[in-house]
Amino acid sequence: MDLNTMPEEEEETYDRHVQEYTAAIDHTESAVNIANRESFERSKRPMKERSEERATSTSQRADQFYQTTRRFKSYDTAKLPSGWLDCPSFGQEIDCFIPSKVPLGEAFNDSIPPGKRYSFKQVIHQHSVLGRKLGLVIDLTNTTCYYSVSDLNKEGIKHVKISCVGRDAVPNSAQVNQFVYEVSLFLSRQNQTKKYILVHRTHGRNRTGYMIIHYLMRSTSMSVTQAIKKFADARPPGIYKPDYIDALYTYYHEKKPRIIICPPTPEWKRSSDLDLNCEAMADEDDDGNHAAPILDNCETEAQMTNDDVLGEEVPRDLVDRYRYFCYQTLKLNTQPRGAKQFPGSHPVSLDRENLQLLRQRYYYATWKADGTRYMMLITIDGCYLIDRKFNIQVDTSLAVKGVREKTHHYTLLDDEMVIDTMPDSGTQERRYLIYDLMALNQVSVVERPFHERWKMIEKEVIEPRITERDNIYQSWNPYYRYDLELSGRKGFWLLPTVDKLLKDFIPKLSHEADGLIFQVLYLMV
Numbered sequence: 358m359d360l361n362t363m364p365e366e367e368e369e370t371y372d373r374h375v376q377e378y379t380a381a382i383d384h385t386e387s388a389v390n391i392a393n394r395e396s397f398e399r400s401k402r403p404m405k406e407r408s409e410e411r412a413t414s415t416s417q418r419a420d421q422f423y424q425t426t427r428r429f430k431s432y433d434t435a436k437l438p439s440g441w442l443d444c445p446s447f448g449q450e451i452d453c454f455i456p457s458k459v460p461l462g463e464a465f466n467d468s469i470p471p472g473k474r475y476s477f478k479q480v481i482h483q484h485s486v487l488g489r490k491l492g493l494v495i496d497l498t499n500t501t502c503y504y505s506v507s508d509l510n511k512e513g514i515k516h517v518k519i520s521c522v523g524r525d526a527v528p529n530s531a532q533v534n535q536f537v538y539e540v541s542l543f544l545s546r547q548n549q550t551k552k553y554i555l556v557h558r559t560h561g562r563n564r565t566g567y568m569i570i571h572y573l574m575r576s577t578s579m580s581v582t583q584a585i586k587k588f589a590d591a592r593p594p595g596i597y598k599p600d601y602i603d604a605l606y607t608y609y610h611e612k613k614p615r616i617i618i619c620p621p622t623p624e625w626k627r628s629s630d631l632d633l634n635c636e637a638m639a640d641e642d643d644d645g646n647h648a649a650p651i652l653d654n655c656e657t658e659a660q661m662t663n664d665d666v667l668g669e670e671v672p673r674d675l676v677d678r679y680r681y682f683c684y685q686t687l688k689l690n691t692q693p694r695g696a697k698q699f700p701g702s703h704p705v706s707l708d709r710e711n712l713q714l715l716r717q718r719y720y721y722a723t724w725k726a727d728g729t730r731y732m733m734l735i736t737i738d739g740c741y742l743i744d745r746k747f748n749i750q751v752d753t754s755l756a757v758k759g760v761r762e763k764t765h766h767y768t769l770l771d772d773e774m775v776i777d778t779m780p781d782s783g784t785q786e787r788r789y790l791i792y793d794l795m796a797l798n799q800v801s802v803v804e805r806p807f808h809e810r811w812k813m814i815e816k817e818v819i820e821p822r823i824t825e826r827d828n829i830y831q832s833w834n835p836y837y838r839y840d841l842e843l844s845g846r847k848g849f850w851l852l853p854t855v856d857k858l859l860k861d862f863i864p865k866l867s868h869e870a871d872g873l874i875f876q877v878l879y880l881m882v
């Protein structure tokens with residue numbers, strides 16, 4: 358196959374334009390001679406070099422061709438997304454990703470000179486020439502008017518739409534999570550043949566880069582700076598909206614180094630943003646350089662409450678999968694989609710009838726922190742909060758992957774979210790007080806005695822995180838803001854020391870306590 362071969366329907370128009378083109382330009386060497394000479398020289402070079410050269414020479418020819426054909430036919434480019442025509446079609450591969458501008462279907466042919474067309478027919482063709490097989494297209498535009506997915510369906514390429522609404526906003530966490538989820542799902546189903554994922558918004562820079570960088574952050578140990586650079590190298594100039602870059606640093610708890618300079622808006626985008634009066638025009642499916650809407654720690658401003666809705670929505674499939682995992686971990690029988698009720702254990706009141714339980718078992722005591730209970734599921738894709746109604750939301754202010762060599766995957770904790778009010782300043786801070794561990798890296802530990810589980814919280818969750826924090830500070834990523842992670846293990850006391858707990862400890866707490874909890878240590882024999 359050859360990149361120089363256009364898909365069938367275009368051949369006729371293409372040929373006609375080529376004839377017009379060849380007639381219009383002045384040649385000192387005949388076309389046949391040039392073709393023969395080039396073909397001879399090409400045959401002497403290695404295969405890969407040849408196909409890359411073909412791609413370049415095609416685009417050079419297309420450019421010349423476009424300049425010339427413009428003289429013969431006028432194309433109504435006003436219908437195109439601004440800057441689209443001159444924006445390079447796609448970038449280098451980044452692992453399995455190919456960042457791309459939006460392919461435009463045949464309905465746009467009257468607006469695009471043949472050499473500049475970029476529909477899915479060309480996309481598929483061009484990548485197959487480069488030896489790449491597309492398996493998935495992730496469309497981040499907020500419209501369906503650019504192309505029909507029928508060409509993709511015919512080729513067995515999956516199409517996923519994640520509509521990124523909102524001119525001013527970086528994609529929200531739900532959209533980011535859906536992106537990461539779709540990619541992970543796709544990759545987990547790959548067989549031997551590597552298949553690629555084409556990701557596009559309108560021009561394939563800001564939102565496209567933002568999403569791909571999120572995936573890199575969660576699946577590798579790169580820092581934000583490294584991931585931003587990797588994307589920029591593959592798809593120059595990379596993300597050029599400062600707000601998007603800031604949002605990535607905020608999201609992954611990294612301080613932005615001073616040397617990070619946001620590239621200027623590319624020329625092809627700038628010139629298209631000016632109307633005939635040289636006034637800046639608004640984009641139809643892209644956004645301006647507005648303030649980043651989310652993720653800054655605005656919590657300090659508003660008064661926090663236990664009833665605040667924390668975290669952001671996650672895709673439905675993921676909710677079902679995580680619910681089912683909770684049921685399996687807690688050894689409750691159910692079908693994958695039958696997990697509907699919150700499965701966590703619940704204390705019973707210490708009434709007259711239950712008092713005898715204190716004689717049958719050994720207990721630890723702890724204060725009943727007055728907050729909101731969440732089970733917390735840590736996966737490499739993020740930290741999920743599971744509330745008493747069994748809703749599952751992702752919380753971006755909690756531990757996130759991207760800075761760790763090794764992270765928890767499917768570790769399930771039980772905790773109480775409390776709001777601590779600092780005695781001196783009166784400022785509020787959310788804290789997650791972990792009081793139980795149900796699964797450690799996919800393995801259920803509910804059948805182990807509580808004192809073992811409690812030790813495991815310290816050994817497997819808290820201590821590695823502290824070590825990691827120290828490594829992060831000392832080594833390659835001194836910018837990671839560990840202080841934004843607000844979790845700790847809840848303290849437990851042996852029953853004989855309850856008096857101390859009541860008189861000394863509880864009065865000094867920075868949050869409310871409304872009683873005591875007795876936790877079974879093990880049965881008395």
Ligand SMILES: Nc1nc2c(ncn2[C@@H]2O[C@H](COP(=O)(O)OP(=O)(O)OP(=O)(O)O)[C@@H](O)[C@H]2O)c(=O)[nH]1
Pocket residue numbers: 703704705706723724725726727728729730773792847874
């Ligand atoms: N199991 C357990 N629960 C705790 C602990 N600290 C606080 N809690 C909270 O206490 C709740 C159980 O208390 P109950 O009074 O039986 O239930 P409740 O009425 O839903 O709780 P509140 O809304 O806090 O009044 C749990 O669901 C947790 O939210 C702890 O250390 N262990």
